[in-house]
Amino acid sequence: MARDFFAEIVANEAVAEKVFRLTIDAPTLAEESRAGQFVHVKISDELTLRRPLGIASTASGVKIFYRVVGRGTQLLSRRQSGERLNILGPLGNGFTPRGDKVLLVGGGMGLAPLLCAAEQFTADVLMGGRNADEVNFWREEFHTRAEKIFLTTDDGSVGLYGFVTDALPDILAANHYAAILTCGPEVMMRGVARLAAAKKIPCEVSFERRMACGLGACLSCSVDTADGRKKVCKDGPIFAAEKVFGGERDE
Numbered sequence: 377m378a379r380d381f382f383a384e385i386v387a388n389e390a391v392a393e394k395v396f397r398l399t400i401d402a403p404t405l406a407e408e409s410r411a412g413q414f415v416h417v418k419i420s421d422e423l424t425l426r427r428p429l430g431i432a433s434t435a436s437g438v439k440i441f442y443r444v445v446g447r448g449t450q451l452l453s454r455r456q457s458g459e460r461l462n463i464l465g466p467l468g469n470g471f472t473p474r475g476d477k478v479l480l481v482g483g484g485m486g487l488a489p490l491l492c493a494a495e496q497f498t499a500d501v502l503m504g505g506r507n508a509d510e511v512n513f514w515r516e517e518f519h520t521r522a523e524k525i526f527l528t529t530d531d532g533s534v535g536l537y538g539f540v541t542d543a544l545p546d547i548l549a550a551n552h553y554a555a556i557l558t559c560g561p562e563v564m565m566r567g568v569a570r571l572a573a574a575k576k577i578p579c580e581v582s583f584e585r586r587m588a589c590g591l592g593a594c595l596s597c598s599v600d601t602a603d604g605r606k607k608v609c610k611d612g613p614i615f616a617a618e619k620v621f622g623g624e625r626d627e
């Protein structure tokens with residue numbers, strides 16, 4: 377159940393250019409969170425709206441990874457250990473738990489909720505980023521949590537040169553997965569969903585929309601699905617790929 381509470385900041389450190397790892401002391405949140413859920417953070421009294429951030433780890437404190445993209449995340453990057461943050465969460469539905477091994481496919485900050493999935497499920501991960509700086513810290517984070525790590529970069533500075541969708545067909549040909557869970561840019565998730573559908577592998581996608589209330593009350597995060605209009609904050613952020621991308625196949 378979502379709670380509105382204050383948590384102490386344990387650490388708030390830069391791990392790559394403009395990317396930070398925030399650790400908060402929130403044992404009840406850690407206990408109650410499922411992979412794929414998020415928190416709505418009141419960063420500062422200067423901002424009216426909270427900001428949604430994915431729960432990336434619940435193993436040792438609650439960890440959140442965020443990229444500085446605007447005023448809210450910039451203010452968050454200045455918060456110090458020992459200060460307290462107002463948190464609303466856990467929010468959203470989370471990934472469907474699976475007994476057998478899953479493949480996690482993520483790009484950029486989309487890897488954050490997948491890290492939590494690697495903690496809670498047996499998983500391999502296929503990660504993509506622009507360059508080595510963008511993926512190296514993720515590689516370290518997934519190292520102890522995922523079984524196999526596959527890597528692509530747009531500039532080929534580490535891993536396979538190209539996008540995750542270039543590497544995916546060979547990985548699916550060589551391995552068996554109960555499901556694919558994906559988070560990242562929508563164009564990437566659409567490509568992943570198409571390849572999963574062609575192999576008849578269930579695929580779940582994590583959606584992002586700008587949010588206000590985070591509780592299903594304001595309609596600012598609506599998305600059209602095969603089951604009608606849904607709210608990403610309450611009905612999502614995790615959706616079956618065929619419900620949001622229309623079950624396109626690449627056959």
Ligand SMILES: Cc1cc2nc3c(=O)[nH]c(=O)nc-3n(C[C@H](O)[C@H](O)[C@H](O)COP(=O)(O)OP(=O)(O)OC[C@H]3O[C@@H](n4cnc5c(N)ncnc54)[C@H](O)[C@@H]3O)c2cc1C
Binds near residue numbers: 414427430444446583
């Ligand atoms: C469920 C959910 C989970 C998220 N998890 C993470 C996470 O783990 N790590 C992370 O770095 N970010 C995550 N985000 C995105 C994060 O919420 C935004 O980057 C953040 O709110 C931006 O706040 P800001 O004040 O810094 O930027 P703003 O000044 O509000 O915006 C700066 C730029 O970011 C864009 N933007 C803002 N919010 C969103 C959004 N929700 N989706 C797409 N673009 C947006 C704006 O269009 C604008 O271009 C998540 C979003 C959602 C909905």
Ligand code: FES
Binds near residue numbers: 591598
């Ligand atoms: S953010 Fe208000 S309904 Fe989703």
